[in-house]
Amino acid sequence: DAKTTQPNSMESNEEEPVHLPCNHSTISGTDYIHWYRQLPSQGPEYVIHGLTSNVNNRMASLAIAEDRKSSTLILHRATLRDAAVYYCILRDLVDMRFGAGTRLTVKP
Amino acid sequence: DGGITQSPKYLFRKEGQNVTLSCEQNLNHDAMYWYRQDPGQGLRLIYYSQIVNDFQKGDIAEGYSVSREKKESFPLTVTSAQKNPTAFYLCASAGTSGGYNEQFFGPGTRLTVL
Numbered sequence: 634d635a636k637t638t639q640p641n642s643m644e645s646n647e648e649e650p651v652h653l654p655c656n657h658s659t660i661s662g663t664d665y666i667h668w669y670r671q672l673p674s675q676g677p678e679y680v681i682h683g684l685t686s687n688v689n690n691r692m693a694s695l696a697i698a699e700d701r702k703s704s705t706l707i708l709h710r711a712t713l714r715d716a717a718v719y720y721c722i723l724r725d726l727v728d729m730r731f732g733a734g735t736r737l738t739v740k741p
Numbered sequence: 742d743g744g745i746t747q748s749p750k751y752l753f754r755k756e757g758q759n760v761t762l763s764c765e766q767n768l769n770h771d772a773m774y775w776y777r778q779d780p781g782q783g784l785r786l787i788y789y790s791q792i793v794n795d796f797q798k799g800d801i802a803e804g805y806s807v808s809r810e811k812k813e814s815f816p817l818t819v820t821s822a823q824k825n826p827t828a829f830y831l832c833a834s835a836g837t838s839g840g841y842n843e844q845f846f847g848p849g850t851r852l853t854v855l
Binding site for chain 1: 745851
């Protein structure tokens with residue numbers, strides 16, 4: 634039952650990069666690393682996912698350690714709209730298991 | 742306009758009553774999921790379905806039931822056996838159940854038991 638560990642909260646200034654860490658030391662070879670974010674009273678929104686290589690999309694970048702035991706979500710320029718709870722999740726063939734996530738606060 | 746719809750947004754029920762939460766998707770996805778979220782917590786999996794007419798229990802299935810008679814629909818019934826049903830309920834779907842597929846979430850239903 635692979636699990637992830639994230640800091641409870643982080644702060645960032647607007648327009649600056651944000652690095653959100655995630656530890657997943659018990660990851661298995663078939664687990665994909667997914668990141669979602671959630672605004673209050675809304676459903677989670679997909680951000681990015683990867684398996685072994687670093688990934689980039691229009692929202693963020695995902696840096697995956699060589700041993701896959703940790704990863705970092707990178708928001709290149711934080712905006713006020715990026716304030717949310719960010720979940721790092723290991724997704725296997727069947728489902729996803731969410732932890733408590735990291736609450737990101739963005740200061741103007 | 743593809744997506745997942747959940748209705749109603751807010752639901753109130755009296756203790757001891759069963760209630761059914763609706764979830765519909767027009768994304769042509771095979772896999773569908775139900776999660777529960779309590780205040781300040783992450784999501785917990787209730788039930789999931791990888792294909793029509795088949796579903797499996799998640800981590801907290803007790804007191805809940807589902808059906809998957811159509812690909813587009815995955816209703817969740819919260820029964821009177823669920824001891825603490827007040828929560829935020831989220832439905833999701835994915836192309837398949839493989840780890841490489843992201844899940845798309847609906848807007849959620851907030852259930853309050855009076």
